[in-house]
Amino acid sequence: MKKNILVVDDSALMRRVICDIINSDDKFQATDVCRDGLEAYEKLKVKRYDAVVLDVNMPRMDGLQLLERMQREKIRATVVMVSTLTTDGASVTLRAMELGAVDFVTKPENIIEAKGADFKRRLLDMLGAVLDTKDQYQQIQASKRRSSSVSAASVMSAPKADSAPRRRMTAARGGKKLVALACSTGGPKALHSVIPYLDGRMNAPMVLVQHMPKGFTKSLADRLNEISKVHVKEAEEGEVLKNGTVYIAPGGWHLEVACGADGVHKVHLSDAPAIGGLRPCANIMYESLKKSRFDEIVCVVLTGMGADGTAGIQKLDKSKPIHVIAQNAETCVVYGMPRAIAEAGMVDEVVSLREVADTIIKNVGVK
Numbered sequence: 001m002k003k004n005i006l007v008v009d010d011s012a013l014m015r016r017v018i019c020d021i022i023n024s025d026d027k028f029q030a031t032d033v034c035r036d037g038l039e040a041y042e043k044l045k046v047k048r049y050d051a052v053v054l055d056v057n058m059p060r061m062d063g064l065q066l067l068e069r070m071q072r073e074k075i076r077a078t079v080v081m082v083s084t085l086t087t088d089g090a091s092v093t094l095r096a097m098e099l100g101a102v103d104f105v106t107k108p109e110n111i112i113e114a115k116g117a118d119f120k121r122r123l124l125d126m127l128g129a130v131l132d133t134k135d136q137y138q139q140i141q142a143s144k145r146r147s148s149s150v151s152a153a154s155v156m157s158a159p160k161a162d163s164a165p166r167r168r169m170t171a172a173r174g175g176k177k178l179v180a181l182a183c184s185t186g187g188p189k190a191l192h193s194v195i196p197y198l199d200g201r202m203n204a205p206m207v208l209v210q211h212m213p214k215g216f217t218k219s220l221a222d223r224l225n226e227i228s229k230v231h232v233k234e235a236e237e238g239e240v241l242k243n244g245t246v247y248i249a250p251g252g253w254h255l256e257v258a259c260g261a262d263g264v265h266k267v268h269l270s271d272a273p274a275i276g277g278l279r280p281c282a283n284i285m286y287e288s289l290k291k292s293r294f295d296e297i298v299c300v301v302l303t304g305m306g307a308d309g310t311a312g313i314q315k316l317d318k319s320k321p322i323h324v325i326a327q328n329a330e331t332c333v334v335y336g337m338p339r340a341i342a343e344a345g346m347v348d349e350v351v352s353l354r355e356v357a358d359t360i361i362k363n364v365g366v367k
Helices: 012-023 037-046 063-072 087-098 117-146 152-157 187-191 216-227 282-291 310-317 337-343 353-364
Strands: 003-008 028-034 051-055 079-083 103-106 177-183 206-210 231-234 245-248 254-259 265-270 296-301 322-327 349-351
Touching: 003 012, 003 037, 003 117, 012 028, 012 051, 012 117, 028 037, 037 051, 037 063, 051 063, 051 117, 063 087, 079 087, 079 117, 087 103, 087 187, 087 216, 103 117, 103 187, 177 187, 177 282, 177 353, 187 206, 187 216, 206 254, 206 282, 216 231, 216 245, 254 282, 282 296, 282 310, 296 310, 296 337, 296 353, 310 322, 310 337, 322 337, 322 353, 349 353
Parallel strands: 003 028, 003 051, 051 079, 079 103, 177 206, 177 296, 206 245, 231 245, 296 322, 322 349
Antiparallel strands: 254 265
């Protein structure tokens, strides 16, 4: 059965293009269209959709106003934003995710780009990944109801056992630690449930790769810094890593950690080619830590499409003591990156999103 999608955009041409893209995939159908948030609100009150593709700037009721009303009236829907690639667009998009949108795709600057292969791929990939995970969650709930003896959630989210126990290096007691976190689709929303709950006295720095365009990472860092006890910033070339600070890789740059002869760890930003279409790429970040002088790396993998981070963590495991924390399937917007690291047999702890911050602090301690 095809998934029913509601398209909300004030441009008739953009509605047509988005509907054509959705209908080109045999898994989806653009069931209804609306010209603004008010029309969408009336439909959402009485009808259920598998997903909503929502524009931001519209007359009468814009995308944020619709999300605010849905939140107040507890109208539940899986909302994907279509956002302009500007500084203002980034701030509004992040606010949309605080209000319940699961993630976003950037809006093409013109109709030629809108009809291009790149926008089509990004929109369909987003819808496919989000709705596949939603289906998996519903299957978990159904399995739970059918059986009280076996937890379907643990079956789906538990790490896959290796054929032989993996031998790990042992971290020095009380040694220097670093947290390295990776996330993608659903990540900005997930980070709002993690970073603000970290203890400000966290006894480790954190480096973080979130797959986002240039400009969006700065808005994300600034917003998280406003609401967090730790200091959060977009990483800058050459800055020294400090405990209690979160460094977010800038969109369009790989983030590496470099260690000088004096043992001081600094940020290095690289404009090397994208890896699998990703820049920043979490694998690059993890691999750079092989030469660091940290006694243990706490690797955290949250919601996201694909498998970025898994190969890097596997290589890092051969050089440094690591401890891997993965988000569980039930709380992921997209159970891709956490699934990949779990199936590689690399995970030490699988936790729900609300438990991630406490689990990090448990592993690195406070000053």
